[in-house]
Amino acid sequence: MGGVDHDVLDLFPDSARIKGATLTLGGLTADELAAEFGTPLVVYCEETLRARARSLRAAVTGGHVAFGAKAFSNVAVLKLFREEGLGVDVASTGELAFARAAGFRGDEIIVHGNNKDAALLAEAGAEGATVVLDAPDEAELAAAAGVKRVLVRVTLGVDADTHEAIRTGHHGSKFGLPVTQARSLIEGALECGLDVLGLHVHIGSQLADFDAQAETIVRLASFAAGCRDSLGWVPKVADLGGGFGIRHNTDEHAPDAATLAAGAVETAQTAFREAGLPTPEIWLEPGRSLVGTAGVTLYRVGAVKRLPERTWVAVDGGMSDNPRPQLYEAVYTAVSATRADERAGEHVSIAGMHCESGDVLIDDVALPTPHRGDLLAVPATGAYTLAMASNYNGVTRPAAVLVGDGAARLIRTRETIADLLRAEV
Incomplete structure (x- = not known):
């Protein structure tokens, strides 16, 4: 050495x-x-990329793992992840173009964004992608653009222990909607004839432990039970986002991403069962933990x-x-x-x-x-x-x-x- x-x-x-x-x-x-x-030159290890993809897929048995393309939008890397059975999540027309160039199609693609423009919604609709609704009026816009399948992003007020610039699940976040508005958005999406597959949450990036995510999952199950009681609607999918951290230096702590992913699945299964709901299909959207190391x-x-x-x-x-x-x-x-x-x-x-x-x-x-x-x-x-x-x-x-x-x-x-x-x- x-x-x-x-x-x-x-x-x-x-x-x-x-x-x-x-x-x-x-x-x-x-x-x-x-x-x-x-130089400078960024060197990516194929062995590591494939190993991380396989470990996360194995941790989400019966669920779905989509690579968060914002971590590194690159056609060759996206092709590699598609070969490993991953989907992709994108947040712009540019990232969607990268995904398409890599061969991703239809329901392999999840489209995000707190301010999706008409072009992105139209392309998502034409592609048959799943769209994550993130604004009060987005159900009508998505339906008009030809979108069929959606998730609704809800903000549940959990503060993640990470840098303030990459926290996303707290009250007042620019992402998602608080519970009352999210419930109204679900109702509006159903009235628009959209297939509302389920719910989406994401609390932040570079998470060093599981505590905040576990609390979020419990609150998500409670919110879902409220939707059942008030709307007669039960989510088929619970997309728990990503955010698993990695070590950038020897003093930094970051649990194994696959262990966190397995914990998220188990916690969701328990929380939804205790809320009297059927277990939804679990989706995850890791980015950093797939490509960072x-x-x-x-x-x-x-x-x-x-x-x-x-x-x-x-x-x-x-x-x-x-x-x-x-x-x-x-x-x-x-x-x-x-x-x-x-x-x-x-x-x-x-x-x-x-x-x-x-x-x-x-x-x-x-x-x-x-x-x-x-x-x-x-x-x-x-x-x-x-x-x-x-x-x-x-x-x-x-x-x-x-x-x-x-x-x-x-x-x-x-x-x-x-x-x-x-x-x-």
Whole structure:
């Protein structure tokens, strides 16, 4: 293992190994990947993607797992998940286009959004997708657009223990409707002739434990019982959303996603039975837990500044390819991808290349004494990095590759300056 701690390597994809001084992913060394595809480069491990998909499907026996495409909308990854029997949830016409390009059709697709426009509803209706109603007047709009099957998203007032920007189930959330309005929406959808399959809830992302979700499921069963009593309607589906967390650093705690998923199914079965209702089919919509740990970002070190206050190590990316440290105070770690046998004896800060003092990728990490030209690997960057990437400072967005069995396949090309100028008039 050289200088890389076992616990740090656990943050990397299943295929990650340290051979001598070098990190390997999918049977390929980090330096050969960087040489062929350039940096920054996001490397996805096929073995990890398939393993996570299979474990979550096995945890939801008799139910349905749909990949939350917002975590990483990529046609090759979506095709892989479809091969593994997953559906997909999308929240825009763009994400729907990615899903269609990957071969998803009809009821394999769930359409979300707190402000769906006419184009998205029309495309969802034409495709035969299931639409999650999220606004008081959306039943009429969906029916007019040709939508047939719907879920109704209800907000049950549970505060998830996560960053405030990614909480979604609390009172006052922009997502879903409180119980009285949700019940009226169900009634309106039934009157419009829509097939109201069931209910949808989601309380937030990067959940570190099951407590908030368990409370939400119990409240959902109670709400469903109220719908039976007042509307004579019983849900056939309970979509419990996603939000299962992953570890981005060695101090972070995140239970196994498949264990949480199995717990959600069991809790729902118990809660609905105790509410006197038939057990609905359980749907889940994981995103981060499917792709997060599968991705590693490779950066090339540029300037190294040893100041009295701290040592700055600048890399050739930053907040344009991973804005999560700025948006969510996300804490990452890094290893030296080609000097992994050396002792990590110097504490440094990893700075991005952008004209912002806040463009700090990692505030404090121990590395072998860094030099210009070193290759760094940042694990757990497969979710919400490229998906949120920008062209700030006119920087082109990185390439992505899929690795496995000693081969790498380009799944997203690196943007060029010509790409940036193409939209200019």
